[in-house]
Amino acid sequence: MKLVYFAWVRERVGKTEETLDLPDGIATIADLVRWLKSKGEEYEYAFENEAVVRAAVDHVHVKPEASIAGAREIAFFPPMTGG
Amino acid sequence: MKLVYFAWVRERVGKTEETLDLPDGIATIADLVRWLKSKGEEYEYAFENEAVVRAAVDHVHVKPEASIAGAREIAFFPPMTGG
Amino acid sequence: MATIRIQAEPFDPAAETAVLTGGRGDVGATVAFTGFCRDEGGRLSALELEHYPGMAEAEIARIAGEAQARWSLSGLTVIHRHGLIRPGEPIVLVLAASAHRRAAFEAAEFMMDYLKTRAPFWKREHLKDGTAGAWVEAKESDDAATERWG
Amino acid sequence: MATIRIQAEPFDPAAETAVLTGGRGDVGATVAFTGFCRDEGGRLSALELEHYPGMAEAEIARIAGEAQARWSLSGLTVIHRHGLIRPGEPIVLVLAASAHRRAAFEAAEFMMDYLKTRAPFWKREHLKDGTAGAWVEAKESDDAATERWG
Numbered sequence: 001m002k003l004v005y006f007a008w009v010r011e012r013v014g015k016t017e018e019t020l021d022l023p024d025g026i027a028t029i030a031d032l033v034r035w036l037k038s039k040g041e042e043y044e045y046a047f048e049n050e051a052v053v054r055a056a057v058d059h060v061h062v063k064p065e066a067s068i069a070g071a072r073e074i075a076f077f078p079p080m081t082g083g
Numbered sequence: 084m085k086l087v088y089f090a091w092v093r094e095r096v097g098k099t100e101e102t103l104d105l106p107d108g109i110a111t112i113a114d115l116v117r118w119l120k121s122k123g124e125e126y127e128y129a130f131e132n133e134a135v136v137r138a139a140v141d142h143v144h145v146k147p148e149a150s151i152a153g154a155r156e157i158a159f160f161p162p163m164t165g166g
Numbered sequence: 167m168a169t170i171r172i173q174a175e176p177f178d179p180a181a182e183t184a185v186l187t188g189g190r191g192d193v194g195a196t197v198a199f200t201g202f203c204r205d206e207g208g209r210l211s212a213l214e215l216e217h218y219p220g221m222a223e224a225e226i227a228r229i230a231g232e233a234q235a236r237w238s239l240s241g242l243t244v245i246h247r248h249g250l251i252r253p254g255e256p257i258v259l260v261l262a263a264s265a266h267r268r269a270a271f272e273a274a275e276f277m278m279d280y281l282k283t284r285a286p287f288w289k290r291e292h293l294k295d296g297t298a299g300a301w302v303e304a305k306e307s308d309d310a311a312t313e314r315w316g
Numbered sequence: 317m318a319t320i321r322i323q324a325e326p327f328d329p330a331a332e333t334a335v336l337t338g339g340r341g342d343v344g345a346t347v348a349f350t351g352f353c354r355d356e357g358g359r360l361s362a363l364e365l366e367h368y369p370g371m372a373e374a375e376i377a378r379i380a381g382e383a384q385a386r387w388s389l390s391g392l393t394v395i396h397r398h399g400l401i402r403p404g405e406p407i408v409l410v411l412a413a414s415a416h417r418r419a420a421f422e423a424a425e426f427m428m429d430y431l432k433t434r435a436p437f438w439k440r441e442h443l444k445d446g447t448a449g450a451w452v453e454a455k456e457s458d459d460a461a462t463e464r465w466g
Binding site: 178179180183187188189190191192193194195196197198199200201202204205206208210253254265267268270271274275278311 | 328329330333337338339340341342343344345346347348349350351352354355356357358360403404415417418420421424425428461
Binding site for chain 3: 087089090091139142143144158160161162163164165166
């Protein structure tokens with residue numbers, strides 16, 4: 001699974017993207033975040049306030065309960081500040 | 084008193100402006116319109132629907148009951164359609 | 167102070183914007199409204215705009231003063247043309263600059279609603295067959311748009 | 317179809333307007349919103365705009381499609397810059413064209429409210445002393461502005 005990170009989420013994780021083999025049982029964005037946080041303190045730091053970090057599956061905004069089945073690219077990033 | 088006319092009010096009156104000596108007792112815009120309508124059919128035509136014609140005293144929109152005391156220039160015109 | 171011009175000539179929104187933003191670090195947003203002459207389905211060859219010189223400037227200045235009192239603006243420019251204007255040509259420019267977008271949007275829309283119903287301009291249609299057509303009638307929807315500003 | 321571009325280069329609102337209005341007799345109104353980089357009281361040397369390539373275009377296209385479904389528009393152009401942008405330089409252009417002014421105003425304001433809260437761009441401050449400052453925090457007022465469109 002390809003994961004990409006932006007802005008301070010990218011800085012906290014310490015990379016712009018990575019490809020990870022996800023273990024069985026990770027069905028949703030929330031599952032994925034929980035698993036990432038168990039992987040190391042950089043992820044714990046990035047997701048320390050889970051409610052703030054936004055996610056997109058294949059370029060579409062999604063909620064934590066969204067399924068990641070069949071996803072090609074999952075993105076995590078802070079609230080948007082464009083415009 | 085200088086009177087000026089615009090758009091179809093101007094066309095109906097048949098002139099762009101005129102200076103008239105007003106008789107005593109003409110205190111408001113409504114008085115002036117009533118007097119003008121008695122002066123000839125071109126004014127009767129221009130003011131046939133009095134509620135539609137707008138007035139300004141010295142470049143400021145006014146209502147029919149507005150005083151014309153001390154006015155330098157009184158204008159009559161249709162509802163505005165600029166912009 | 168707002169910049170207000172009544173003129174027969176076309177205007178240049180880019181140049182007017184540069185005047186309001188050039189060399190400044192406090193402008194976060196500009197909203198430029200341009201009103202154009204439509205051909206009304208190919209019926210019109212032009213619109214003729216008559217105006218009341220003197221009062222047009224004074225009335226637009228009054229409306230602009232009200233906008234500046236209601237919103238925090240760093241600049242406000244209004245240019246209204248008169249005379250014969252062909253389809254596709256611009257008639258009016260309202261340009262509002264502010265630190266924040268909402269003020270710029272609202273002030274520009276306020277100005278346009280008031281210009282439509284309070285500025286002493288009158289449009290007459292010129293038809294494709296070469297004749298002068300009717301005076302454009304005021305629209306109730308424009309009055310309603312003005313009234314919503316209270 | 318809306319025109320959407322994400323680019324590092326500046327843009328030319330006049331040229332973009334000409335694309336939407338040139339040779340047409342059915343456009344009565346254009347609203348051009350330009351968002352500029354502010355210096356925040358002289359504190360900033362620049363804003364750095366990071367974006368999510370691919371999603372930025374897709375998300376803006378989605379928002380533009382919604383605007384075109386809600387309002388009768390003859391044209392809609394959105395240009396959003398990324399990279400380092402100095403105070404006084406433009407960041408974003410939203411240009412809406414319509415037969416009528418209200419549709420152009422509302423569509424442009426709708427686009428801006430959604431761009432602020434839904435388009436994947438992130439601003440970081442660069443300070444006058446040469447250091448990279450903080451990421452700009454999202455504002456609740458921007459979320460509220462988006463929510464009022466229902």
